[in-house]
Amino acid sequence: MVKWTRTCSVVAGLLVALAAVAAAADRIFTNPKPDGHLRALFPKAAAFSALSATPMHFKAYAADPKVTPNPPLLGYAFWTTDLVPNEFGYHGPIHVLVGMDLTGVITGAIVDYDSEPYGYFSMQPPEFGAQFTGKSVRAGFKVGADVHAVSRATISISSATRAIRDSARAMAKAFLNPADVKP
Amino acid sequence: MQPGDPWGFEEDVAETWGDLLSTQAVDLGVLAAFLLLAYVSFHRKSVRLKYVTLLAAVAYMGFAKSYLISITNIFSVLEGNLPVFKYNLAWYLFFGFTVVSTVLWGRFYCGRVCAYGAFTQLMDAILPAAWRVDVPKALEARAGWIKFFLLAAVLAYFFVTKDTMVYRFVEPFWMFGLSETSLLLWGGIGVLLAATVFVRNLYCRFLCPVGATLGLMSYLTVFKIKRWSECTTCKICEKTCEWGAIEGPNILVTECVRCDDCERVYADEAKCPHWRILDYKKRKGGMIPLTPVRG
Numbered sequence: 001m002v003k004w005t006r007t008c009s010v011v012a013g014l015l016v017a018l019a020a021v022a023a024a025a026d027r028i029f030t031n032p033k034p035d036g037h038l039r040a041l042f043p044k045a046a047a048f049s050a051l052s053a054t055p056m057h058f059k060a061y062a063a064d065p066k067v068t069p070n071p072p073l074l075g076y077a078f079w080t081t082d083l084v085p086n087e088f089g090y091h092g093p094i095h096v097l098v099g100m101d102l103t104g105v106i107t108g109a110i111v112d113y114d115s116e117p118y119g120y121f122s123m124q125p126p127e128f129g130a131q132f133t134g135k136s137v138r139a140g141f142k143v144g145a146d147v148h149a150v151s152r153a154t155i156s157i158s159s160a161t162r163a164i165r166d167s168a169r170a171m172a173k174a175f176l177n178p179a180d181v182k183p
Numbered sequence: 184m185q186p187g188d189p190w191g192f193e194e195d196v197a198e199t200w201g202d203l204l205s206t207q208a209v210d211l212g213v214l215a216a217f218l219l220l221a222y223v224s225f226h227r228k229s230v231r232l233k234y235v236t237l238l239a240a241v242a243y244m245g246f247a248k249s250y251l252i253s254i255t256n257i258f259s260v261l262e263g264n265l266p267v268f269k270y271n272l273a274w275y276l277f278f279g280f281t282v283v284s285t286v287l288w289g290r291f292y293c294g295r296v297c298a299y300g301a302f303t304q305l306m307d308a309i310l311p312a313a314w315r316v317d318v319p320k321a322l323e324a325r326a327g328w329i330k331f332f333l334l335a336a337v338l339a340y341f342f343v344t345k346d347t348m349v350y351r352f353v354e355p356f357w358m359f360g361l362s363e364t365s366l367l368l369w370g371g372i373g374v375l376l377a378a379t380v381f382v383r384n385l386y387c388r389f390l391c392p393v394g395a396t397l398g399l400m401s402y403l404t405v406f407k408i409k410r411w412s413e414c415t416t417c418k419i420c421e422k423t424c425e426w427g428a429i430e431g432p433n434i435l436v437t438e439c440v441r442c443d444d445c446e447r448v449y450a451d452e453a454k455c456p457h458w459r460i461l462d463y464k465k466r467k468g469g470m471i472p473l474t475p476v477r478g
Contacts, residue, residue, distance in 0.1 A: 003433075003435070006328065006331065006437065007399070007402070009331070010331045010334070010335065010395070010399060013331065013332070013334070013335025013338075013339075014335065014338065016335065016339055018261075018342075086267075087267065088264060088265065088266055088267055089266065090255070090259075090266055091255055091258065091259050091264050091347055092259075092262070092264040115264075115345065115346075115347040115348075116347075117253060117255045117347055117348070117350055117357075118249070118357075118360060118362075120348075120362070121360070121362035138192075151247075152247075152248065152249035152359070152360045152361075152362075153249075153360075155266050155271055155274060158270060159266070159267070159270075162270070169190070169192050172190070173190055178189035178190055179189075
């Protein structure tokens with residue numbers, strides 16, 4: 001008797017929670033205005049294009065295209081979640097904005113949003129993203145070798161690292177000349 | 184490098200299961216050894232092996248790896264936000280073992296795999312029994328409900344806010360990560376552990392939302408604890424149970440963590456009335472010399 005009332009009330013509670021799922025569905029966590037991050041990735045850029053094209057990316061320009069037509073291109077910025085949407089950490093995708101210059105060197109990686117339970121001591125501290133600055137797209141990207149391992153947060157660190165590596169490599173293949181990219 | 188590919192990135196060469204397994208072999212091997220130990224200690228009903236399992240759970244599953252089933256895993260399952268399988272084989276072995284063992288035996292995970300549960304059970308074994316307060320039966324039964332309400336509340340909160348970090352306020356498992364810096368939260372852990380000195384396994388029995396989830400799944404239990412017809416009147420197991428999981432002849436699957444205490448009693452032919460009565464009937468008219476349950 002007690003057993004059944006207990007089960008029923010818990011099931012009712014779960015149904016309420018599931019109804020809330022439907023209400024909160026389709027929330028988008030990609031930062032729609034990452035202007036500050038873009039400037040941090042390309043401090044010398046005068047202007048950035050909108051997020052566009054396939055694969056989705058921002059272009060960093062040395063001069064404002066509204067003033068100077070066809071300004072020199074400095075590099076690309078892109079969301080890992082656009083390039084490798086199937087890369088999941090411990091709890092969903094880790095949203096990293098990555099900058100890369102025309103020689104395949106990463107200018108920075110900024111973790112913008114994640115819901116990793118152990119993110120606060122693994123890939124959220126800026127030290128994590130800073131490790132990638134100056135790294136070539138041809139580097140190893142191996143956690144424990146050229147990327148610092150964090151014990152008890154292996155899933156988060158490995159996923160964020162793979163997301164940065166794979167998105168940068170996909171961008172390099174799409175837009176860079178392999179001869180310009182040194183190891 | 185594949186012919187015609189000027190990039191030759193490593194990940195373009197198809198990863199074989201051999202590659203994936205070789206990089207994860209140590210984690211998988213140690214975890215499999217631990218789970219085997221947990222199973223053998225349970226299968227043999229060995230007290231000594233159980234304590235070895237609990238020590239290993241605290242050291243390896245807790246402090247070394249922080250492999251604990253968390254409320255965030257329940258969020259993940261409900262949302263389909265799970266880690267990538269091929270890169271996280273050990274985590275999937277752990278998660279799969281928890282689900283399968285719960286279906287087979289009930290809250291087996293809580294009783295000997297969970298590092299926090301192992302920690303409080305070890306506290307209970309070390310601290311003087313005289314400090315312990317036995318919660319009155321009626322209060323214990325009511326307090327057991329808190330975890331289900333907490334589960335429902337946390338799920339509702341999560342699905343409205345999508346804030347996974349709420350886990351820090353409803354479960355103490357992050358203490359094994361040792362990276363939390365909030366003094367308020369460490370203070371909370373201090374209070375919880377201090378209370379656990381007096382009320383054994385307080386969190387597991389009354390508060391744990393993961394335990395509540397596994398408790399609900401335990402209604403599926405395939406291999407249940409055996410009961411005799413004598414269990415309707417005998418209270419030996421009920422008194423032996425440290426988890427408040429026995430009510431007369433019934434085992435409350437939501438509370439039972441398969442600790443083996445009652446099963447050791449009823450397998451004991453000198454203690455369990457079932458065997459005493461059989462023995463008595465065999466030797467009609469003889470005395471039934473019952474021995475005390477606890478020394």
